[in-house]
Amino acid sequence: MRYPQYTPWMLKGYAISTVHLVDVDKVRHFIPSELNIISVLPGKTLCVVYVSHYGSGSVLEYSELIVIPALVSYEGKFGGWVSHIYVDNSDSVAGGREIWGLPKEMAEFTWEDNKCVTVRQSNRVLCSLDYKQQSLTWRQRLGGSAFSTMGNDLLMFGAEFESRLGLIGSRLEVPGESPFAGINLGQPFLTVRCEEMSLQIAAPQVVGQTNYDRITNRQEAKVAKE
Template identity: 30%
Template sequence: MTYPPEPWYLEGRLYASVWTVPRSDAPVPLPPRVRPVTLLGRALVVTAWAVYEGDGVLRYREVLRAVLVRRGFRLMVTVTDIRVDSEASRAGGRALWGVPKELAAFAVTGHDMFSARARDGHGHLCAARFRALTRASLRVPLAFRVAQTRAGRLHVSPVRCRGRARPARASWEFGGTGPCGGPGHRRPLLSVLYEDARMLFGSDPNRP
């Protein structure tokens, strides 16, 4: 399976919810030498849908679960579960960065009123509905690092993103221990629609 070299330039929309969970319920496994960030015994978890479209190197959909981690005092994010509907995305994510992508089938509709469902070969994984709470948006640049396990070792990748954020209301349905399993019995702490996103994932190996 061929896939684009890093960095990947992606365009699209993201629908994300933030949760707090007890430290003992934080997603695993984590890479070596990183620990979950906790506050009063609770870890910070993000579940998100992405619809990559436009002029990026790939067009696909994904749903993921990630946890905020630290290596020393440096904050990073680890993706513990993720499903995509692209063979190239699956192969490249695993080989380049150690992101544990698996395949699933997606049903996605809407924009401001967004609905999505993902199923793998074993049945229902998760579903969500998002509703933007306002038409006004705020330009929010993001820069962070993703920490994964690649070839048995810690692998850290930079992510840079520009887009417009709007608050949203979200409801989730979770099935089992897939890419959203865990916090489904509570409401998320906050939810957001991040649109017109321009993302650069990874680093250019040819740059000094």
Template identity: 30%
Template sequence: MSCTGATPCPYPPPPWHLRGHLWGGLFAAESCPAPPADLSPVLPRSLAVLLIRYREGTLVYDELLVGTLARRGLRIGVHVHRIWVDDEQSMWGGRRIWGVPKELAEFRWHSRRVRVTDGEGLVATLGVTSRGPSLPRLPLPLAAFGSLDGTRTFITARFSARPSAGSLRAHEWSARLPALRRPGAPIGLAAASFDIRLPAPALLPRRSPRSGQQRPYVGDFR
């Protein structure tokens, strides 16, 4: 489905049930964006990158997520810094249901490499590999923080996959993103087959900023 300008596309209501392939890596970064003041950083010099191909289910699209691990109380998840998809329904659903700042991009695949570009140019060129046999299907944790109408959202997914050792390598990397110390991720994961169910997010109560801090800006993607 195609929409024009800022007109929202109709998008499926939650939950979304999706299946596909995933590659992820935890990259050492020169520096990472600080999370909003209501979140605390976890591994502050590490950048989480997920490249996902949703091939069946509610919608079919590709996605690239760049974020940092963050914590609020006992909740730990990825604070989404930037996220790109190649489907407008996914973009609007991500913004309006979960409060994550999805942007449109083009994903051009050539064998085991993908080049991602948006309206400003290159985002990244990434190479992916999977090594060794897949493990039996396992439930795995997957959680993220977003922001919806000024309220912090916490997204927990029911996620199961057949994981294997894998790698994600940045052959090209936009200057708009945090600089990487090296192009490869020391910690990598691949899932040739995963199943995910994304329900509506939990809405967390507001927190007053700590003494001497201003209330963080939280985006409104409507």
């Protein structure tokens, strides 16, 4: 596999991000026990679904789906936990796994008329998102962090983001056979469309140790859903 060994990775393109209120009990299975889930309302945390396409000017060109089921903290550090992540570029899969410890998998992305995207693995639909055009927009620079694991190491890495943003309407559909259907996402209460986006993903740092096993916990989450 060939992917950029250096960091940060620079990615340029566009994205749609939906924000949901979800039950803490529904997402606990997806998250290492060492991480504390942050409640924004009693028994509720924030979940983010992010779908993007990175094009010209990026270190690699690909589409991506990320599911962050909760805001979490660890020893005074705050960020999101990436439970599911899909791309359509095998080099991105390798780089994501080997540099950041992210559980990237291959999937197919169908973008339709700049108003709908569907993500599939073989004949299984992971999700589909219908979204509207931007009207009022503004340019914004933001930063954030996320956690991942590699072996027994708990990792944390930062991201810097600049884009033209707009609040839009959307509808997210997650079929029952989707690996993250058990989160019970419901419809988003907020959707942000990002255009002319520039994103830098920094190198990860080891911040602790974990016994979390992604494969075992994916199985437990499936059982919990059923």
